[in-house]
Amino acid sequence: MFKIEFDMNDIKNNESPVDNKISTGVDVYDLFLKLWKDKITIICSVIVFFIASLIYVMNCSVWWSSKAIITNADYMTSIDIKNRISDLYLIMDSPSGNENLDKLSNNKSLFKQFVNDFSSIDNKIDFIKNNKEINSLRLLTKLTSPKEIMLFNEGWAARIKIYKIKDEYEVKIETNDSKLSQHLLSEYIKYINSIVNNNVINTFNLLRSYQYSYLNKKYNYLLNVAKDKIKSEISETKNxxxxxxxxGTKKPILQFDNKQMFPFYSGSEALEKKYQILNNFNDFEIVEPKLLKIKNEIKLISSSNGYSKITFNTIKFVQKPTLSIHPEKPNKSIVIIFSILLGFFFGILVILIKFFLETLKTNNYNKGLK
Structure with a gap:
C-alpha cells in the first residue's frame, strides 16, 4: 500500500515538459470548445450589430456628389481673345506691354486662375450666400444667428472640392440630392468662369485706360515741344x-556763313513773310512727326467702348458634370459588412472574457483545496 502511494507521488513530481505542452494543448482545445458551445452568443452579437447597421443606413443622411473633369481651354480661346483686343495690341508700343497681354490671354494662365478661384473659400462663401437653392435650404433649418449662418455657409463650402489628376482636375459638389449636386456644380463652374472673365477684362480695361492716359500725356508733351520750337523760330525770325x-537787305543774297545767330541773308521781305506764316502756324505734326502716330492711337482707343462685352471659356470639359446614380456617402455595403465583422469579434470577446473569468475562478478554487 505504501509502495503504491510512493509511486504516485513520484509520477506527480516528475512531470515532463511534454506533459506541460499536452496540458497547454488541452487549454486551447477547451477554448475552442467553449467558443463552439457559446456560439449562440456570437450569433446574437452579429444579429444585434447587423440590425443596428440596418437602422443606421436607413436613417442616416445620404450624400450625393456630381463630378466633372476639367483641363486647359483650347488654344483658340487665346486667339479669340487676342483678336478682340487687337486695338490694345496696336497701341502697346513696348515689348513688355505685349508680353503682359499674352500672359493675360494665355490658355494655361486662364486655367490656373480658374483653379485658384475655384479653390478660394471667399468665392465659395459668396456663391453660397447668393444661391437661391442653398438659401432655401438654410431657411428650412431656421438658422437666425450670424454664427449659425456662418457655420452653415462654411459647411456647404467644405462640400465644394477640387482634386488634381495629372494635368487635369476633378471638381465635385456633395449635397443631399443628386440633381441638386449636378445643378450646383454647373452653376459654380459658370460663376468661377465669370470671375476669371471679369478679372481679365478689368485688367484689359485698366491697361487700356493707362495707355490712353500715357498717350495723351506724351502727345501733350510733344505738342508743347513743337510749340516751343515755333516760338523760338518766330523770335529768331523777328530779330x-x-x-x-x-x-538794307530786302532781297535774298548769297550767304556763306550759315552759323549766324540771326541770319538775315534771306532779305527782309522773305523774312517778314516767314514771320507771318509762323504766327499763324498750327500744323505742329510737321515739326514733330510722332504727333500724328500718337494722335491716331488715341483716336483708336477712343473709338472703342472697352471690353465689357467680351466673354470666353477659361476651361475645357474632359467630362461634364454628371448626375450621380449611387450615393457618395454612406457606402451601405461596407457599413453592413463592417458591422457584421464587428459583431462577430465582439461576440468572441465576450466569450473570451467569460472563459478567462471561469478559468481564474477554477484555479483559485484548486489552490484553496491544496
Missing amino acids: SIKLAIAS
Missing part, C-alpha cells in the same frame, strides 16, 4: 528781320 532792315 533777323531787324538785322535785314538795318543792313
Whole structure:
C-alpha cells in the first residue's frame, strides 16, 4: 500500500515538459470548445450589430456628389481673345506691354486662375450666400444667428472640392440630392468662369485706360515741344528781320556763313513773310512727326467702348458634370459588412472574457483545496 502511494507521488513530481505542452494543448482545445458551445452568443452579437447597421443606413443622411473633369481651354480661346483686343495690341508700343497681354490671354494662365478661384473659400462663401437653392435650404433649418449662418455657409463650402489628376482636375459638389449636386456644380463652374472673365477684362480695361492716359500725356508733351520750337523760330525770325532792315537787305543774297545767330541773308521781305506764316502756324505734326502716330492711337482707343462685352471659356470639359446614380456617402455595403465583422469579434470577446473569468475562478478554487 505504501509502495503504491510512493509511486504516485513520484509520477506527480516528475512531470515532463511534454506533459506541460499536452496540458497547454488541452487549454486551447477547451477554448475552442467553449467558443463552439457559446456560439449562440456570437450569433446574437452579429444579429444585434447587423440590425443596428440596418437602422443606421436607413436613417442616416445620404450624400450625393456630381463630378466633372476639367483641363486647359483650347488654344483658340487665346486667339479669340487676342483678336478682340487687337486695338490694345496696336497701341502697346513696348515689348513688355505685349508680353503682359499674352500672359493675360494665355490658355494655361486662364486655367490656373480658374483653379485658384475655384479653390478660394471667399468665392465659395459668396456663391453660397447668393444661391437661391442653398438659401432655401438654410431657411428650412431656421438658422437666425450670424454664427449659425456662418457655420452653415462654411459647411456647404467644405462640400465644394477640387482634386488634381495629372494635368487635369476633378471638381465635385456633395449635397443631399443628386440633381441638386449636378445643378450646383454647373452653376459654380459658370460663376468661377465669370470671375476669371471679369478679372481679365478689368485688367484689359485698366491697361487700356493707362495707355490712353500715357498717350495723351506724351502727345501733350510733344505738342508743347513743337510749340516751343515755333516760338523760338518766330523770335529768331523777328530779330533777323531787324538785322535785314538795318543792313538794307530786302532781297535774298548769297550767304556763306550759315552759323549766324540771326541770319538775315534771306532779305527782309522773305523774312517778314516767314514771320507771318509762323504766327499763324498750327500744323505742329510737321515739326514733330510722332504727333500724328500718337494722335491716331488715341483716336483708336477712343473709338472703342472697352471690353465689357467680351466673354470666353477659361476651361475645357474632359467630362461634364454628371448626375450621380449611387450615393457618395454612406457606402451601405461596407457599413453592413463592417458591422457584421464587428459583431462577430465582439461576440468572441465576450466569450473570451467569460472563459478567462471561469478559468481564474477554477484555479483559485484548486489552490484553496491544496
